[in-house]
Amino acid sequence: MLKLSRYVLHDILRSKVVIAYTLFLLAVAVTLFRMEDNTSKAVMSLTNIVLIVVPLVSMVFATIHYYNSYEFIELMLSQPVSRSRILMSEYFGTAFSMATAFLAGVGIPVLLFQPDAVGMALLLTGVLLTFIFTSLAFLASVLARDKARGIGIALMLWFYFALIYDGLVLSILFAFSDYPLESLTLALSSLNPVDLGRIFLMLKMDISALMGYTGATYKDFFGSSVGALYTIGIMVVWAIIPMLLAVRVFKKKDL
């Protein structure tokens, strides 16, 4: 596995996209920290950007990378290398380079300006989201036959998780607002890794008071160490399951 991942990494590092991504994150993070007097406000703004940008870039980059590596995959298929190994190497190569870019771009400023629990939680969430959305992108890529459709599916998934899902949850909450919904909202947030990440970070920032009674429920649950473990566990599951499905589809695919 490592042998193949090395070539994948080598290939990715050559394309300048990862470097551009790192520089972009670095610029945003440094600007925010320099602009705000209060670093926790800066982290708040940074969180919002990370929750939108990291999933989007991870997905689009992973999808494009998959299609660009088609020749490599084709070449490997005629060699004594199993299909799951090929795909997993591609996945880890892509996810590691994106995560490294994130850690360099956001991690360095965070360590400089805000090296506390909130900062660490932000870095952890970013890395987990990178792995999750790279995994979803691979699933989208193996399902679609051509690049345009693959990127289309990836973008749809991003829209869904970043925008549409929240709308759906809100309308459910609104429609059933006469009932106690605290545990339902808890369950619903587990169905969207972006939401899960957002709640996890918000509660670390002690602004849950702004979220009313639901916020208190969240605080009770996510604020505890069990809650933190639960969040991380669910996010890891979110990374593993799409990739397992992707490997299953990939094994049966004609190339």
Added chain:
Amino acid sequence: MITIEHITKKFKKLHALDDVSAAFRKGQVVSLVGPNGSGKTTLIKSILGIVQPDAGQIYFNSKPIQSEVAYRDKIGYMPQIGRYPDNMTIGQVISMIKNIRNHGTRKLDEELIEQYGMHALMEKNMRSLSGGTRQKVSAVLAFLFDPEVLILDEPTAGLDPLASEILKEKIMREKEKGKLILITSHILADLDELTTDVMYLQDGKLRLYQSIGKLKELTGEERLGRAIASVMKSGYVQPTEQSGAIVKSMEVRYA
């Protein structure tokens, strides 16, 4: 060495392979011939596991090929259109495949690298290569590990006469070592000197699988091209229950 049992493959409505069964032994040089789109490449790709048949089973040394990928270590494959990662050099591609396939100190067959003067080209980028040079890289990779089985899909297409002659001589030498070689080609004159058996596919069906001596005797033609042409005209269909066996009386009805 390779046994194919009732392989069927459909691409949408097209029957690329329709219940094809055959057995290939050591020492055979089998020419796969047939019109464009008759299923030759699909058959080859099925043996390599690149295409997954809808039905049927393929055995390599009496083990089903799905059970493990190690059998591909014994195969050298030269694809019809060799596609390689664009941003790697020839040298990098070769060393990558070596790294992936070479377990320890297996002896490498670098004869073709010498004869094609490949050492001078090692620094060249795959993107900048002509079709013929790409084909030479494919040939080098197919023969490099001294595999027991060689699968060559249109090996001489795109090669200049000199390179093509070098390759043919190489195939001859490998044949003398008693390897199993599967070749497809539209240039029947190329195959004439090499081949021991002919397999003729049409519309995904196995129409004929005979030793060349028998084929020439039965059709009364000395040249492979003529012999195959007369089979094509006769509408002969291989009796399925004894594919690969010698047919005693073949009623050739000339059109």
